[in-house]
Amino acid sequence: MVNVALLGFGTVGSGVAEVLTRNGDLIDSRVDDLVRLKYIKRAREVFDGPYQDLFVKDFSIIEQDPQVDIVVETIGGTGAALDYTTRALKAGKSVVTANKELVATHGYELLQLAKEHGVSYLFEASVGGGIPILRPLTSCLAANDLTQITGILNGTTNYILTRMIQAGLTFEQALKEAQDKGYAEKDPTADVDGHDACRKICILAALAFGHHVYPDQVPTEGIRHVTLGDAAYADSKGYKIKLLGRAIRQPEGKVCAFVAPHLVADTAPLAGVEDVFNAIAVTGNAIGDVMFYGRGAGKLPTASAVVADVIDIAKDLKRDRHNGWASGSPDLVVSDDGLTSKWYVRAQGTMDQARLACGEIQPLARSGAPTSEVAFLTAPMPRPLVLDKLRGMEVASLFRVLD
Amino acid sequence: MVNVALLGFGTVGSGVAEVLTRNGDLIDSRVDDLVRLKYIKRAREVFDGPYQDLFVKDFSIIEQDPQVDIVVETIGGTGAALDYTTRALKAGKSVVTANKELVATHGYELLQLAKEHGVSYLFEASVGGGIPILRPLTSCLAANDLTQITGILNGTTNYILTRMIQAGLTFEQALKEAQDKGYAEKDPTADVDGHDACRKICILAALAFGHHVYPDQVPTEGIRHVTLGDAAYADSKGYKIKLLGRAIRQPEGKVCAFVAPHLVADTAPLAGVEDVFNAIAVTGNAIGDVMFYGRGAGKLPTASAVVADVIDIAKDLKRDRHNGWASGSPDLVVSDDGLTSKWYVRAQGTMDQARLACGEIQPLARSGAPTSEVAFLTAPMPRPLVLDKLRGMEVASLFRVLD
Numbered sequence: 001m002v003n004v005a006l007l008g009f010g011t012v013g014s015g016v017a018e019v020l021t022r023n024g025d026l027i028d029s030r031v032d033d034l035v036r037l038k039y040i041k042r043a044r045e046v047f048d049g050p051y052q053d054l055f056v057k058d059f060s061i062i063e064q065d066p067q068v069d070i071v072v073e074t075i076g077g078t079g080a081a082l083d084y085t086t087r088a089l090k091a092g093k094s095v096v097t098a099n100k101e102l103v104a105t106h107g108y109e110l111l112q113l114a115k116e117h118g119v120s121y122l123f124e125a126s127v128g129g130g131i132p133i134l135r136p137l138t139s140c141l142a143a144n145d146l147t148q149i150t151g152i153l154n155g156t157t158n159y160i161l162t163r164m165i166q167a168g169l170t171f172e173q174a175l176k177e178a179q180d181k182g183y184a185e186k187d188p189t190a191d192v193d194g195h196d197a198c199r200k201i202c203i204l205a206a207l208a209f210g211h212h213v214y215p216d217q218v219p220t221e222g223i224r225h226v227t228l229g230d231a232a233y234a235d236s237k238g239y240k241i242k243l244l245g246r247a248i249r250q251p252e253g254k255v256c257a258f259v260a261p262h263l264v265a266d267t268a269p270l271a272g273v274e275d276v277f278n279a280i281a282v283t284g285n286a287i288g289d290v291m292f293y294g295r296g297a298g299k300l301p302t303a304s305a306v307v308a309d310v311i312d313i314a315k316d317l318k319r320d321r322h323n324g325w326a327s328g329s330p331d332l333v334v335s336d337d338g339l340t341s342k343w344y345v346r347a348q349g350t351m352d353q354a355r356l357a358c359g360e361i362q363p364l365a366r367s368g369a370p371t372s373e374v375a376f377l378t379a380p381m382p383r384p385l386v387l388d389k390l391r392g393m394e395v396a397s398l399f400r401v402l403d
Numbered sequence: 404m405v406n407v408a409l410l411g412f413g414t415v416g417s418g419v420a421e422v423l424t425r426n427g428d429l430i431d432s433r434v435d436d437l438v439r440l441k442y443i444k445r446a447r448e449v450f451d452g453p454y455q456d457l458f459v460k461d462f463s464i465i466e467q468d469p470q471v472d473i474v475v476e477t478i479g480g481t482g483a484a485l486d487y488t489t490r491a492l493k494a495g496k497s498v499v500t501a502n503k504e505l506v507a508t509h510g511y512e513l514l515q516l517a518k519e520h521g522v523s524y525l526f527e528a529s530v531g532g533g534i535p536i537l538r539p540l541t542s543c544l545a546a547n548d549l550t551q552i553t554g555i556l557n558g559t560t561n562y563i564l565t566r567m568i569q570a571g572l573t574f575e576q577a578l579k580e581a582q583d584k585g586y587a588e589k590d591p592t593a594d595v596d597g598h599d600a601c602r603k604i605c606i607l608a609a610l611a612f613g614h615h616v617y618p619d620q621v622p623t624e625g626i627r628h629v630t631l632g633d634a635a636y637a638d639s640k641g642y643k644i645k646l647l648g649r650a651i652r653q654p655e656g657k658v659c660a661f662v663a664p665h666l667v668a669d670t671a672p673l674a675g676v677e678d679v680f681n682a683i684a685v686t687g688n689a690i691g692d693v694m695f696y697g698r699g700a701g702k703l704p705t706a707s708a709v710v711a712d713v714i715d716i717a718k719d720l721k722r723d724r725h726n727g728w729a730s731g732s733p734d735l736v737v738s739d740d741g742l743t744s745k746w747y748v749r750a751q752g753t754m755d756q757a758r759l760a761c762g763e764i765q766p767l768a769r770s771g772a773p774t775s776e777v778a779f780l781t782a783p784m785p786r787p788l789v790l791d792k793l794r795g796m797e798v799a800s801l802f803r804v805l806d
Contacts, residue, residue, distance in 0.1 A: 015689075019546050019689050022688070023546060023547065023548055023688070023689070026548055027545070027546060030545050030725070032725070124543060130689070130690040130691070130693065131693055132535075132539035132542075132543030132544065132693065135538075135539070135542060135543050136535035136538070136539050136543070139535075139538060139711060139714075139715060140527060140535030140538050140539070140708065140711045141535065141707070141711065142430070142433050142710075142711050142714045142715075143422050143426060143430060143706070143707050143708075143709075143710030143711045143713075143714060144426065144707055145426055145429055269675060269676075269696060272672060272675045273672075284707065285425070285426070285703075286418075286422050286426070286533070286703040286704065286706055286707035286710070287533040287697065287698070287703070287704050287707040287708075288533070288697070288698050288701075288703070288704055289697060289698070290533065290534055290535070290695075290696065290697035290698075291695075291696040291697065292693075292694075292695060292696075293672060293693065293694040293695075293696060294690065294691070294692060294693035294694060295690070295691050295692070295693075298691075300688075300689040300690070300691070301689065301690050301691055303546070303689055304544070304546050304547055304687065304689035304690040305543065305546075305690075306546075307545075307546030307689070308542060308543045308544065308545050308546045310546075311542075311545045311546060312542060312545070315725065316722070319719070319722070322433070322435070322718065
């Protein structure tokens with residue numbers, strides 16, 4: 001018998017309970033043991049419904065029950081979640097979570113703690129929702145020297161951009177629609193300003209390159225300033241605008257990581273990733289390019305990944321899963337200034353001014369553009385150079401073009 | 404020290420040696436032990452090059468060396484490969500392979516043999532080349548009741564179809580081009596007649612649904628009879644023609660599995676999979692749809708998957724990997740006759756005859772079509788019904804439309 005305690009009973013938590021119950025027989029047969037949900041820790045006073053006998057308010061009941069093997073943390077954030085995770089690991093219980101914020105900010109110390117206590121800390125669901133990505137990255141691609149990860153890591157922003165491109169909605173209209181559909185929170189900051197994607201690229205970079213990458217080391221730009229005009233200019237030459245999280249291995253063990261809107265050519269697989277779907281492309285020196293695609297959020301997809309981690313641990317409670325990474329350092333992450341790419345520019349001015357400033361350019365047009373506006377693609381160059389060239393122009397949008 | 408013996412030194416075999424050598428330090432650090440290539444069994448008399456000290460001709464040297472932990476079989480086929488695999492497992496050595504034919508025809512017995520001898524038989528590279536699919540299917544998606552797998556499983560046929568659609572080449576021209584580029588064998592039967600895809604869908608179905616599915620149980624149709632006219636009719640309504648391997652769970656533990664050309668809507672992620680790329684879409688009751696995409700063949704991508712299996716075993720030589728399935732049975736696999744879908748029909752006749760035969764249809768047009776030819780999409784119906792309705796017409800092409 002393997003006993004599981006669930007912390008939190010919101011969207012993800014109730015999804016985990018549902019998957020453990022609905023697919024219980026199948027899970028037991030895959031583990032070759034009985035996997036039982038023993039406790040659900042929940043703050044609300046009113047306990048009813050099918051799990052009413054499992055609810056507890058006090059975490060120390062779970063902490064002190066030697067029968068609890070696995071704690072599933074679905075509280076979110078870095079407050080109580082960090083406290084309970086730390087205590088659970090110290091009490092010799094493995095912990096599974098979908099909490100990207102906690103892993104991105106405290107992953108290194110929690111993985112160390114798990115190792116010290118001979119237990120596991122797994123977080124497949126923290127990136128890409130239900131999409132299998134972290135385990136494939138560390139097991140199936142283990143023979144590769146990984147060089148690059150590029151991901152559409154946030155379903156909310158991808159939905160908004162898709163609706164802007166396909167239905168001609170403004171950013172504000174598309175955000176409102178996403179909120180009405182439950183795809184975006186009332187306070188959409190974490191999504192639309194790129195923080196959620198930033199946490200995810202930190203976790204991917206740490207797994208791929210072996211050192212903790214902290215969110216505050218990663219330059220992060222969201223999509224609030226992407227306009228319908230930008231989408232139309234991009235479309236005129238066969239590009240879609242996508243918010244990408246990128247991590248690129250640099251010489252001497254350093255990492256270039258950043259989050260920013262990009263122009264992605266329609267012929268690239270990432271361009272076809274629409275609505276709330278996520279996709280993560282990984283490049284390795286043997287595999288070439290491989291891509292993982294699916295629903296990056298949602299109750300059951302996320303629960304699917306959480307329960308997969310529970311099954312993995314339950315199959316062998318004490319196995320060292322080698323899923324850690326080394327500590328980070330202030331000079332580990334380098335800015336993307338050195339990265340050469342074409343640039344998309346929308347500015348006030350004329351095409352002659354643009355040519356004078358940037359030399360060889362590819363002009364872009366859209367119907368209804370004001371005569372004072374100019375948009376174009378530059379030749380490949382690093383950011384400091386394009387900024388220098390554009391010094392004399394009033395720039396409204398400046399996005400990289402994905403190679 | 405973990406010692407590896409390699410059987411065969413063709414494209415995949417030499418790729419495995421290259422990855423083990425080139426990424427050796429990285430592999431050792433991931434395994435936390437030294438992984439050493441000790442023998443390469445090769446039939447050719449002339450032994451030279453960087454691995455000349457490792458070459459042996461006699462398999463019994465490997466079989467009888469207790470220091471050999473892992474045997475990598477890259478011989479292919481079901482002759483010597485079956486003999487050596489059986490003997491290696493009986494000698495207590497784990498075996499890794501990319502040999503889809505061997506796994507599809509003898510997987511059940513070899514997995515049983517591995518279990519009996521406390522070793523592993525892994526074959527991630529047998530499906531999708533380097534794409535991580537088998538391990539994610541059994542680990543990351545373990546919390547799901549899986550219901551359906553749909554895959555573009557053969558790079559050669561996907562290249563041919565892509566070139567027919569994009570460059571207007573005939574099947575024969577595109578095949579010739581694929582052969583010139585090294586994507587197709589001189590005898591292309593296994594690829595173009597669907598046998599390769601059939602073996603792969605057998606392996607996927609066995610892993611997803613738990614029972615061995617034999618290739619001769621799976622109705623298999625290739626792409627030799629797909630014409631440029633078919634591609635043009637499909638394109639006129641936003642469809643691409645793709646060769647799909649499909650496995651669909653049926654009531655009472657049965658499986659519907661088949662390989663056939665399909666019309667796939669441009670909006671579906673599978674439609675965007677071009678050239679030699681493969682993609683496998685999996686549906687589960689929690690995850691919804693998830694897709695894996697990458698190079699389905701090639702020396703280094705395939706070697707990447709083989710070496711990932713080597714690393715997995717080397718990390719823990721004696722761990723039970725729970726990657727087996729139960730035996731097959733003659734009545735396990737049901738035909739796709741019961742599966743309802745729209746159908747694409749190209750036939751001799753007029754649109755009036757088509758309407759008279761099939762009722763509500765969606766007419767298709769293409770430039771340059773002979774006046775005696777008619778093409779259309781039917782309403783959804785099972786195969787026996789559409790065959791019955793079309794009895795009076797001379798049908799040239801009949802393909803399912805993917806839902």
